[in-house]
Amino acid sequence: MNKITEKLLEVISDWKGVFDGAFNIREDGQCVGRQSSPNIRIDPLAGGAGLEIHVSSQAQGETVYIPACVTKSDVNDLVYNDFYIGDGADVVIVAGCGVHNDGEGEARHNGIHRFFVGKGAHVLYKEKHIGMGDGSGARRIDPITDITLEEDAVMEMDTTQISGVDSTVRTTNANLAARAKLIIHERLMTNDQETAKTDFTVNMNGEDAGVDLISRSVAKDRSHQEYRSVIRGNTRCTGHSECDAILVGNGTVSAAPELFAGHIDAALIHEAAIGKIAGEQILKLQTLGLTEEEAEQKIIDGFLKG
Amino acid sequence: MLILENITWSVPDGDSILKGVDLVIPSGGLTVITGPNGGGKTSLAKIVAGLYKPDSGRILLDGEDITNLSITERARKGVGYAFQQPVRFKGITVRDLLELAAGHPLEESELCDILGSVGLCTHDYIDREVSTGLSGGEIKRIEIASVLARSDTKLTIFDEPEAGIDLWSFAGLIEAFQKLKTKNSGSILIISHQERILNIADEIVVIAEGKVRAKGSRDEIMPVLLADEKAAHCPRGKEVY
Ligand SMILES: Nc1ncnc2c1ncn2[C@@H]1O[C@H](COP(=O)(O)OP(=O)(O)OP(=O)(O)O)[C@@H](O)[C@H]1O
Numbered sequence: 001m002n003k004i005t006e007k008l009l010e011v012i013s014d015w016k017g018v019f020d021g022a023f024n025i026r027e028d029g030q031c032v033g034r035q036s037s038p039n040i041r042i043d044p045l046a047g048g049a050g051l052e053i054h055v056s057s058q059a060q061g062e063t064v065y066i067p068a069c070v071t072k073s074d075v076n077d078l079v080y081n082d083f084y085i086g087d088g089a090d091v092v093i094v095a096g097c098g099v100h101n102d103g104e105g106e107a108r109h110n111g112i113h114r115f116f117v118g119k120g121a122h123v124l125y126k127e128k129h130i131g132m133g134d135g136s137g138a139r140r141i142d143p144i145t146d147i148t149l150e151e152d153a154v155m156e157m158d159t160t161q162i163s164g165v166d167s168t169v170r171t172t173n174a175n176l177a178a179r180a181k182l183i184i185h186e187r188l189m190t191n192d193q194e195t196a197k198t199d200f201t202v203n204m205n206g207e208d209a210g211v212d213l214i215s216r217s218v219a220k221d222r223s224h225q226e227y228r229s230v231i232r233g234n235t236r237c238t239g240h241s242e243c244d245a246i247l248v249g250n251g252t253v254s255a256a257p258e259l260f261a262g263h264i265d266a267a268l269i270h271e272a273a274i275g276k277i278a279g280e281q282i283l284k285l286q287t288l289g290l291t292e293e294e295a296e297q298k299i300i301d302g303f304l305k306g
Numbered sequence: 307m308l309i310l311e312n313i314t315w316s317v318p319d320g321d322s323i324l325k326g327v328d329l330v331i332p333s334g335g336l337t338v339i340t341g342p343n344g345g346g347k348t349s350l351a352k353i354v355a356g357l358y359k360p361d362s363g364r365i366l367l368d369g370e371d372i373t374n375l376s377i378t379e380r381a382r383k384g385v386g387y388a389f390q391q392p393v394r395f396k397g398i399t400v401r402d403l404l405e406l407a408a409g410h411p412l413e414e415s416e417l418c419d420i421l422g423s424v425g426l427c428t429h430d431y432i433d434r435e436v437s438t439g440l441s442g443g444e445i446k447r448i449e450i451a452s453v454l455a456r457s458d459t460k461l462t463i464f465d466e467p468e469a470g471i472d473l474w475s476f477a478g479l480i481e482a483f484q485k486l487k488t489k490n491s492g493s494i495l496i497i498s499h500q501e502r503i504l505n506i507a508d509e510i511v512v513i514a515e516g517k518v519r520a521k522g523s524r525d526e527i528m529p530v531l532l533a534d535e536k537a538a539h540c541p542r543g544k545e546v547y
């Protein structure tokens with residue numbers, strides 16, 4: 001594993017020299033470290049195209065790390081990872097992707113993650129994206145996440161991209177069975193000329209399924225973001241989505257939330273707010289002794305943290 | 307000591323709101339400003355804190371002319387202002403706000419002291435966001451706490467601190483102001499309509515129609531206010547028919 005990968009790992013997956021438990025580290029399309037644990041089995045797919053990860057029902061409170069790094073130009077890494085989560089398992093999955101580019105060619109990671117979450121299982125899926133390096137070549141991360149939740153399964157997805165990714169298209173699809181719950185927290189910040197596209201589609205097919213989709217983003221400089229969400233309530237269910245975006249400088253954001261209620265007892269709510277930082281928020285922090293710039297920074301930090 | 311000299315201010319579209327306010331607020335005491343709705347109390351407080359710029363006049367804090375200083379500079383010189391309408395923030399927690407106010411990280415016991423003095427239990431609130439999840443009374447208390455958390459203010463202004471605070475907690479609030487008065491050598495200025503707050507004032511100032519209508523010790527002003535109340539005229543000064 002090279003130095004750049006180590007640095008990226010620190011940022012995206014709290015790497016401190018070792019991973020405790022099951023892990024797989026991918027660097028420029030190759031596996032540079034893998035370990036299974038008694039309850040979490042990681043098998044390579046034929047031809048190095050990705051992984052099959054089986055989490056048994058016995059796994060309770062375990063963590064599996066599957067970070068992927070691209071460390072140079074002219075790499076276009078495509079990976080398929082399939083997760084099979086046993087009934088009643090309780091697991092944390094730390095994914096994360098770092099793209100470092102000091103060269104002129106493009107560096108791209110495209111991860112296709114499929115989750116099959118068994119009855120009553122609980123998954124916390126953490127995905128942190130970052131771009132680094134000062135080459136002129138673009139840094140791209142285009143994740144696709146497909147989620148199938150069986151009855152009573154709960155999945156929380158925390159997805160964060162704070163800086164340095166020139167272009168990203170993030171696609172998430174989910175299908176929920178009865179009483180399954182999906183909670184998505186997205187945090188996104190774009191700078192310079194970066195573009196970020198987010199596309200969520202959630203189908204609630206089983207009675208009393210529920211989704212809570214919270215997106216907070218900051219578009220700075222001349223960056224552009226597009227947010228699209230479709231929540232389909234096909235039966236008695238609850239759906240809530242909240243999309244808040246702060247504009248700084250010449251950032252632009254387009255948000256297109258869609259709700260489909262296909263049943264009389266589908267209760268769906270959408271809230272959206274886009275705009276610059278409220279002037280009175282800056283004033284309040286100035287009365288506590290912060291400068292305008294400090295106030296802006298605190299407001300953005302808090303907004304993206306919360 | 308705060309000295310205001312002939313402060314005038316008009317709203318951007320031209321209506322004159324403050325029409326020449328002269329006022330001396332001594333240090334070490336508690337002054338309550340009262341007067342009819344729309345009389346210009348909040349405007350005056352915002353001018354002192356630097357949120358509004360006066361059209362004319364001077365503001366002196368402990369002898370220094372602060373008229374042209376920014377909000378930040380005034381805050382750093384010791385001006386504190388608790389808003390009449392508290393501001394909400396998505397993602398900033400009660401702890402974050404109090405630490406920003408104090409200017410340094412706060413120990414559990416310090417947080418307890420500050421929140422306790424506005425009648426909130428630290429554990430229930432410290433990690434809550436200062437956002438729409440808080441009730442009107444809760445956010446008002448946190449707004450007051452954010453000013454109490456500041457260290458060594460020379461002038462502390464509370465704009466209608468009683469608004470939205472339930473009757474049961476009132477005694478605690480009064481106590482917090484009295485405590486502040488003993489520990490802080492600066493001036494405390496409370497804008498209020500509440501008799502119980504007027505009762506703890508050293509001085510009372512009545513502002514109406516953009517001017518100081520009356521000013522004096524509590525004993526001088528209270529009887530006039532109570533008599534006025536009985537007369538039940540329109541607060542704007544016009545007769546009620
Ligand atoms: N930023 C502003 N833009 C327009 N008008 C304003 C502005 N600020 C204050 N005013 C007007 O100035 C007048 C005085 O308002 P101010 O808020 O100072 O009154 P107040 O004495 O604090 O009243 P209250 O007791 O209701 O709080 C009101 O008529 C108000 O509408």
Ligand SMILES: [Mg+2]
Pocket residue numbers: 347348349390465
């Ligand atoms: Mg007012």
